[in-house]
Amino acid sequence: MTAIAAPAPVTARPRPVADVLTMLRRSLLRAVRYPGLTVFLVLGPLVMLLLFVYVFGGAFGAGVAPGVAPGADGRAAYLDYITPTLLVITVVGGATSVATSAAMDAASGIMARFKTMAIAPGSVLSGMVLGFLVQALAALVLVLGAAVAMGYRPDADVLDWLALLGLFVLLGFALNWLCVAMGLNAQSVETASNMPLILVLLPFLGSGFVPVETMPTAVRWFAEYQPFTPIIETVRGLLAGGGLEGAVVAQALGWILAIGVAGYAWARSLYRRERRI
Structure with a gap:
């Protein structure tokens, strides 16, 4: 009598797009359940906006816009100058939060469990990156709205706004991948929040x-060639409705591409490696 072979077990196949969307939903649900990180994305830039405009703006405005008298005119001039910076810092803040989230998942063992499931390997990190990008874009709208309420009036046209949106999306992707890698590389959740601080400090050491031009020679050299100066100047030019320098835009895009590629490669390498704490 011929034996009948048992049917081979059906193995579920990963579905990259569906898996990424599932992980994106998980990231957004976490933001709803733990709103502290999301609130920080908006609260930090808003506090700096109020502080620098209403406390320091009257004096600083006379320095960034020659011929402007200290006081109300100085505050208006400094609001125009600092708003693009705080929009960039908002995106940076979202990226630093993803480092903590990645470290929490790695330390809790949930990432190790995901590796045993029939899901696309890249979906776990991609969903996290997309989730914090959505949060950062929402925070950008709120911060920009606050600046407009304080008197900021950008001169950007439709094409400028579209270019600005594209720039922020690229910047968010790049910084999020880098900070995911920092979070996976951290030895604990506590240290994960400290590693991306350099990204928060760099805008202060730039334009x-x-x-x-107001900085000493050595500091000025660093400020001119660090990543965030061309990025901030590009945002500033787009919001002003033109006046962009091709070399500055090229530097900004080059830095964003370099940060994104390096962060992605580092994050994927760390995810494949077994975490040992």
Whole structure:
């Protein structure tokens, strides 16, 4: 009598797009359940906006816009100058939060469990990156709305706004991948929140708050060639409705591409490696 072979077990196949959307939903649900990180994305830039405009703006505005008298005119001039910086810092803040989230998932063992499931390997990190990108874009709208309520009036046209949106999406992707890698590389959740602090400090050491021309030679050299100066200047030019320098835009896109590729490669390498704490 011939034996009948048992049917081979059916193995579920990963569905990359559906898996990424599932992980994106998970990331957004976490933002709803733990709103502290999301609130910080908006609260931090808003506090800086109010502080620098209403406390320091009257004096600083006379420095960034020659011929402007300290006081109300100075505050208006500094609001125009600092708003693009705080929009960039909002995206940076979202990226630093993803480092903590990645470290929490790695330390809790949920990522190790995901590796045993029939899901696309890249969907776990991609969903996290997309989730925090959505949060950062929502925070950008709120911060920009607050600046407009304070008197900021951008001169950007439709094409400028579309270019600005594309720039922020690219910047968010790049920084999120880099910070995911930082979070996976951290030895604990506590240290994960400290590693991306350099990204928060760099706008202060560039043209974000004062023109680089006012800095000493050594500091000015660093400020001119670090990543965030061309990025902030590109955002500033788009919001002003033109006046962009091709070299500055090329530097900004080059830095964003370099950060994104390096962060993606580092994050994927760390995800494949077994975590040992």
